[in-house]
Structure formats: structure tokens, C-alpha cells
Amino acid sequence: MPFVGRERELLHLTALLARPPAVVLIDGEAGVGKTRLLRELAVPALAGNCHPMRFPFGPIVEALRNATLPIALNPVTGALRPLLPEFAHQLPLDPPPVQDAQVERHRLFRAVLSLLGSLAPVTLVLEDVHWIDPDTRELLAFLSRCLPDGVNLLLTYRPEDTCYPVAALRSHLPPHIRHAQISLAPLDAEETALLAKHLLTDPPDLWPLTLGVPFAIEELARMLAEGRGCGTPPAVRDAVLLKIEALPVAARRMVQAAAVLDQPASERSLVTVAGVPPEQGERGLAEAVRRGLLHQAAPGRYGLRQPLARQAVYDSITPGIRRRLHRRVETPAEPRGAVSPREEQVIKLAAQGLTNREIAESLFLSPRTVEVHVANALRKLGLTSRRQLPRSTT
Template sequence: MGRERELDQVSAVLARPPAVVLIDGEAGVGKTRLLHELSSPLLVGSCHPMRFPFGPIVEALRDADLPPGLNPVTGALRPLLPEFSHLLPLDPPPVQDPQVERHRLFRAVLSLIDALQPITLVVEDVHWIDPDSRELLAFLTRCLPAGANLLLTYRPEDASFPVAGFRSHLPPHIRHTQLSLAPLDVEETALLAKHLLPDPPDLWPLTLGVPFAIEELARMLAEGRGPGTPPALRDAVLLKIEALPVAARRIVQAAAVVDEPASERSLAAVAGLPPEQSERGLAEAVRRGLLHQPSPGRYGLRQPLARQAVYDSITPGVRRRLHRRVEAPAETKGAVSPREEQVIGLAAQGLTNREIAESLFLSPRTVEVHVANALRKLGLTSRRQLPGNTE
């Protein structure tokens, strides 16, 4: 649904091997679904968080229909593919040098792909790739057979795989393309919902067009359950939350309680974090795709359903404390004045009251009053809590 342009683009590249295709997108956006629509012959393997050595390559090759008359070097694959031992040549004689043994294994994979062409080797979830498979992919891309392609999918927010470096080292004769899958728009979301439900409500505000969220929410509604966070989506969000460092987790929890995009300063205040920790926590939450920046300087959770999943996971005691911090500024005497904003901006840079006074041509006593008033209005107890403070 809504992927005709992307499908045509990928198909056109794969039709002219050798080629490398990189497809990125957030979890649930439809990377795997797009692959199912391709007409090219595929061998598909997936990386896993446990990062098994050569895991995705072994998984892909297990689905191969091995032809007769394979190159003797492919016998080196017997330890990785024991189920094919009756189809593979005998193991080559052992060698003492581990690097020679490794090179022979890489050549065996290359030779098998050569025998299977035309073929596209697909490695999904490359953000979880193991070091051995990573080196093997780098080897394969430099010598892809004329009738073979390589297609990789990954989540950019989780990627430790250096995609830019991988792409920059491709030989000139190997074509490549990068495709980023975005969520569905309002009309596409409505069309998908109509295929899933006889009389669907507007699912876009809750899902923001992520197909996985649309399908899971539609399933809940079809079963007669009210709108809420689908269990599969909730579990996926909570797994990501549990993997966060403490500061990042507290920032995400603060964003869930605030319930609308907020500034870094506001999230730090609600989370109760000093500036240095809140800055690192926010950066990590954004990098891992839990928070995004819908407008300059404002951060929030990507989806309302994700926000609800995070909110429900917060223990009652912590939730009450976060709500008190959210409500604290409303109990003060008003917004920070322009002069107070100037003063605390300099204070956040680590300037003393005297240095601020000299910079703004004020008395140190006046600066002291402005700092105290601004901290009170922001619900902070110390200037060290100001985001960006370098003291």
C-alpha cells in the first residue's frame, strides 16, 4: 500500500546486476513487506540481536537449491551447512593459517552465489550484524558475480553498521542505490485501514502512518477491543526502553508524561537530571529513534501509541513525581522575562553573577535576583540544573 514508487525503484536496480541496494526505515515501516513484492529470486537471511557468527548468511544459504558440479572450494561450507553435506564437495584439506582458512570460507560463499545466479542475497536488520558477516559482506561487494545482487535493510536509529563507509568502498562497476522508507500519509493510512476493517475510524493520529501500528491497531478493533496500545507494539517499545541508559530512559519517561513536544530544558527539569546527563540522555533517545524533533528545539515520542506504552510502564510513584515536576511551573508567578532569559542563558554557560553583571551592565545583586526568580519559575533548585551549564 503506497509503495509503488519504491517497488519500481528497487526492481529497476535489481534488474541490472551486479548491484547493491540499501533500504532503511524505522521499525514497522514496511521494509520486509516491500521485499515480499519483489519478483527477483531472493535468498533471505536476518541478523539477530545475539549476533551469531555468519548467522544471516547461513540462514539465507539454507534456502538455496544447490546445483550439481559445485566448485570444490564450496566444501569449506560443510561446517556451516551440515544439512547440505550430501550435496557439497568434500572438505578441502585443513590449513594452519586462520586467515587463509577464513579467506577460503569467503571464497566458498562467493563461489556458491556464483553458481546460484541470477540471485539477490538479502540481509535484513543489518543494524544487528555480527562482525564475521560484516567482513564477509565487505568481501562480497568487491567481487559480486555478474548476475548477483546484494540487498540490505536496517533501522537507521539502531545502526552501528557504517553504511556510508560501506557504500563508499563499492567498486565503480557495481551499481548501488539508497532508499529510505517513510510512514504512510493520511490518505494511504485510510486506504490500508479500509482494507483491514469494514468501517474503520481515522487511525492516522494514533499511528502516524506506521504500517505495523496500523495493522496491530486494526486487529484489536476487529476483535472488539477498544483503541489502545497493541501488545506487540507495546512490547517492542518496552524492549527499546529497557535497553536505554538510565538518563535516556528518564528523558523518554519525562516526554511521555509531558505528552507534547517539549524543549530540552523542560524535559531535563521534569526528569530531574543535571544538564550534562540530560544532554547525553536526550541525544541517545533521539539516536535510538524513541524521541524525534518535530520542530526546532522541541522533542517528543514519535507515536501516540508509543507514548502510551511508555507512560503505562512508569511505576505509580515515579509517575506522581514526574507529574509534580510538570505542574510545578504552573504554581509560580509567571513566565521568565526577557531579561531573566538573558541572565539564565549566560548562567547556563557557566558565567558567575559578577561576569554576567559586567556583560549586561547590571549590578551583581540584580543578577542574583534575576537568577533566583528564573530558577523558581522554571521549577529548578540550582543553576547547575540549567541545560548546557558548563560549571
């Protein structure tokens, strides 16, 4: 994917890593471009990824397996033989065993520290730290306090998915270790248009659908380039559905209610449509916001962040649940006439005589989604037929 809109962050990051030791945290929502930013770095690095299964020391092993070991190593690095059997012929012999498990653990931590020092200058990159395993978490706490000269520690994570206070690493660093946090926001409309021009010959405006998330822009552009029908790109849909499946039931119902309403709504409205008790709805809303699926679009009003995410959630709702949700919308808690921006786009095209399929192709939606938008708009405007739309939109 082309590199667009991150020049300032890249300059800042490069300057930080040029003066080790430093601890740098990079945060941002899924698909915002954290890994893409790291690919532009021109510094020696060893990279490992945390995984949802949380293997003990998994990202450290993955990173060190890519190292080229020097000839002379501190004898303590022999403690790494069980973790790095592929380097057994290069590592010193295992240190004599000790009976105390904590001493053994400290020896292993010192071995990682010593090996990193022998590889300096180097940056240890651990991605997706929101999935960090307990052993690596303890090792990071140790490393961050005693990084050798010439060694940086760089961590990426999604704030909405982490239960581990990653930023707390910075609070206990000694004065000589520099530290910083870089937060990546989505691209703005101009940057989105520039990225789309790199990906498509004659791109439409992708910002309203993607809200500047590079992963969504790239996947939508790929779908359009391949001439596939309108709808949510499969990769975007699957990422959203994985998050939905991980939610508690009440939070899932609140997200589904937001998808049906299709516009930022009050907590009361979401609870009504979701059909959950108020106290469960309150907890569910808080969890959905924490996980990054819902956000506060205006004071006291919540909705899905992206139109593509909204469509993915809506299409995933089973027909029975969908019917129940729509029945609860029949007596809306929101003011009559509060047509959402997306509904306004749809009804303007409907007023011009376009069919649902034609509107879907124009706005990159599914025909079923267009049908729902038209029905919601008619209800909110107090109309009974789409033939009345020209008078209501002129």
C-alpha cells in the same frame, strides 16, 4: 497485510535488481514496511535475518540453507561443510587444512562467493543488518567488492538501532557494481486511510494515532476488529518497551518525561521533569533521539514520535516514578496555555459532558491517560474544574 503506498519504491527496487550486480540498502524505522516491500519482489532471492544474539555468519547460513545447489560446484565450496552440514552430501570434500587462520577465513569467503556465483541470477537478502555479527560484517565487506555477475546484495536495517555504518559499504564499491539506497518513510494520511479501509469495514481516522507506521496501523486495526478495549495494541506496546529497557537510565528518564508532558518540549523542560543533571539530560536526550524514541518536532522541542508510543511509555511508568514526574510538572517550564493537540481533543469532549471512559473510547486511549490529559489541560488553562471548560473552548 495489503500492499499500500510503496508502488514507486517497488518499481525503483525492481529496476535496480534487474541489472546485477548491484548493492541496495533499504532503511526505515521499525514497522515501516521494509519486509513487506521485499515480499512483492518477483526476483530469485535467498533471504536470511540478523538476530540480536548475533550468531557468527548466522544470516548467511540461514540464506544459503534455502538454496537448491547445482550438481557441479567449485572445490573451494567444500569449505562450507562446517556451516552447512545438511548439504554435506552435495558439497565437494573439505579442502586440505592450512595452518594460517586468515587463509582459512579467506577460503571460506571465496566459498560463499563461488556458491553465490553458481546460483546466479540471485539476490542475497540480509534483513535487520543493524544486528549484524562481526563475522558476517567482514564477509559483507568482501562480497560487496567482488559480487559475481548475476548476483545482487540487498540489505535492510533500522538507522536508529545500528552501530554499524551500513551505508559505508557503498563507498568502496568498484565502478561496475551499481548501488542505491532506498529510505522508507511512514505512509501519509491518505495512504493510511486506504490501508485502514483494507483492514476494517468502517475505519476511524487512524493517522493521528499511528502517524502512518504500517505495523501500528495493522495492529490497531486488528484490536478494533476484535472489539477489544481502547489502548495501545500489545505488539506495539511490547516493541516500545523493549526499546525503553535498552536505554541508559538518563535517556529513559527523558523519554518518560516526554510521555508525561505529552507535547514537544524544550531540553530544559525535559531535564526539569526528568530530574536528571543537565549534562546527563543532554546525553540522554541525544541517545533517545538516536534510538528513534524521541524526535525534534520543532526547532529545540522534542517529543515522542507516535501517540501510541507515548501511551505505551506512560502506562509503563511505575506509580512512584509517575508521581515524582507529575510533581515536577506542577511548576511548568513551558508557557502557560500551551495546550497540546491531544489535550485539546480531550477537553473539547470533556466540555461536551463526556466522562473519562467515554472520551477514552472515542479517542482510543485509556481512561487513566484521559484523566492526565484533563488535569494537564486544566492546569495550563488556569482552570480549577472541568465545569469551566465550555467557556475556555468556545
